[in-house]
Amino acid sequence: MFRFKQELRIPGPTPVPPQVLAKASSPMINHRGSVFKEKLPQILRRLQPLFGTTEQVYMVTGSGTAGMEMAVANLVSPGTPVLCLVGGFFGERWAKMCRAYGGEVHELSYPWDTAASPDQVREYLLSHPEIEVVFATHNESSTTVINDIQALAEARGSHQALLVVDAVSSLGGVPFAMDEWGVDVVVTASQKCLMAPPGLAFVCFSKRAREKARASSGSRYYFDLEIYDAYFQRQEPPYTPSVSLCFALDEALNILEAEGLERAFARHLLMRDMVRAGVRALGLEPLTEDKCASPTVTGVKLAHADAFRAEIREKYGVEFAGGQGxxxxxxxxxxxxxxxxxLDMLTSLAVLEMSLDMPGAATSAAERVWKQAQ
Ligand SMILES: Cc1ncc(COP(=O)(O)O)c(C=O)c1O
Structure with a gap:
């Protein structure tokens, strides 16, 4: 079968629009020259509506995990009591990372196919006034669960804890209101909803988080917020950034802004609903209940999932992701x-129904969802 036009349907890296890829091959420029000095602050300002903030967005050259580490490196030092909400692979990553920085890690675990419970968080914090930072995941890509960050933020009440959120696989596709919800640090990355290649992470700190970072005595260098601040004041990155990825992201933001954020959010919800209706029409069960279903990735239960995926990849060139943990x-x-x-969702559902010998079952169910939304 013709396999050079691959359909990448994994939760990141995601397909990159051709005009974004083309921009990534623009000639190199001086990252301390006048063009980049104008471009970088513009890009970072254009990301603010995605975070829902008026605070400075920082760019780190590295993958999403580098953004997570920038949060931890600036807020966690040996002995810092932190609470990590662990309901998936990426929640676990917060806990491992905080331990690596010597934090005194409390884990509040919840089942890997559900969302974190704000009530449990409230209770835990009430009985642990010493906790200084709570680490949560907005969209747990590993479990295809979306967490209610607004409710988790509110669950803190008057507790001192800062809230740090991994929004790597949601920002740009799912609404986020950092300032309004009172979230203290938000992390995202270029290769998911932002439609750019992997390699850039973005982190935003509230004023409170910035103060805590200043007072934190932990070891850090590449991720030191103070160094970033000193350079950003003169509109320069501290270290050589991935200039090519900045060009790419600039173009990707043009596309996102032309669509409009609200429409992008609605598109993600529509794709989620089409996929869920389609897989159910095939007699398959989504991993999560509707109430916590991720708008950006859907998990589907299947006994021989890996063999099924391999067959689909081989036969049709459509790449789905496997399960984790x-x-x-x-x-x-x-x-x-x-x-x-x-339309891409119809392609994905078409290969499922062909593989299961149920022609038309999934696509017709998904088309009905799409029609209703028009
Ligand atoms: C929710 C979430 N957090 C963090 C990461 C880590 O990002 P990266 O692989 O870019 O380091 C990912 C990547 O898949 C993710 O989906």
Whole structure:
């Protein structure tokens, strides 16, 4: 089968629009020259509506995990009591990272197919007034669960804890209101809803988080917020950034802004609903309940998920993701974030129904959802 036109339907990296890829091959420029000095602050300002903030957005050259580490490196030092909400692979990453920085890690675990409970968080914090930072995940790509960050932020009440959120696989595809919800640090990355290649992370700190970072005595260098601040004041990155990825992101933001954020959010919800209706019409079960279903990736239960994925990749060139942790081999995940359309969802569902010998079952169910939304 013709396999050079691959359909990448994984939760990141996501397909990159051709005009974004073209921009990534622009000639190199001086990252301390006048063009870049104008471009970088513009890009960072244009990201603010995605975070829902008026605070400075910082760019780190590295993957999403580098952004997570920038948060931890500036807020966690040996002995800092932190609470990590662990309901998936990326929640676990927060806990591992905080331990690596010597934090005194409390873990509040919740089942890997549900959302974190704001009530449990409230209770935990009430009985642990010493906690200084709570680490949460907005969209747990590993479990295809979206967490209610507004409710988790409110659950702190008057507790001192800062709230740090991994929004790597949601920002740009799912609404986020950092300032309004009172979130203290938000992290995202270029290769998911932002439609650019991997390699850039973005981190935003509230004023409170910035003060805490200033007072924190932990070791750090590449991620030191103070160094970033000193350079950003003169509109320069502290270290050589991925200039090519900045060009790419600039173009990706043009596309996102032309669509409009509200429409992009609605598109992600529509793709989610089409995929869920389609897989259910095939007699398959989504991993999560509707109430916590991720708008950017859908998990589907299947006994021989990995063999099924391999067959689809081989036969049709459509790449789905596998399960992680307890779901390894038991689910497959359909990514629908970033540069993806409702029509793409029909393609993904078409290969499922062909593989299961149920022609038309999934696509017709999904088409009905799409029609209703028009
Ligand atoms: C929710 C979430 N957090 C963090 C990461 C880590 O990002 P990276 O692989 O870019 O370091 C990912 C990547 O898949 C993710 O989906």
């Amino acid at each position: 307890p779901f390894a081999g038991k689910i497959f995940r359909i990514g629908h974030m970033g540069y993806a359309t409702p």
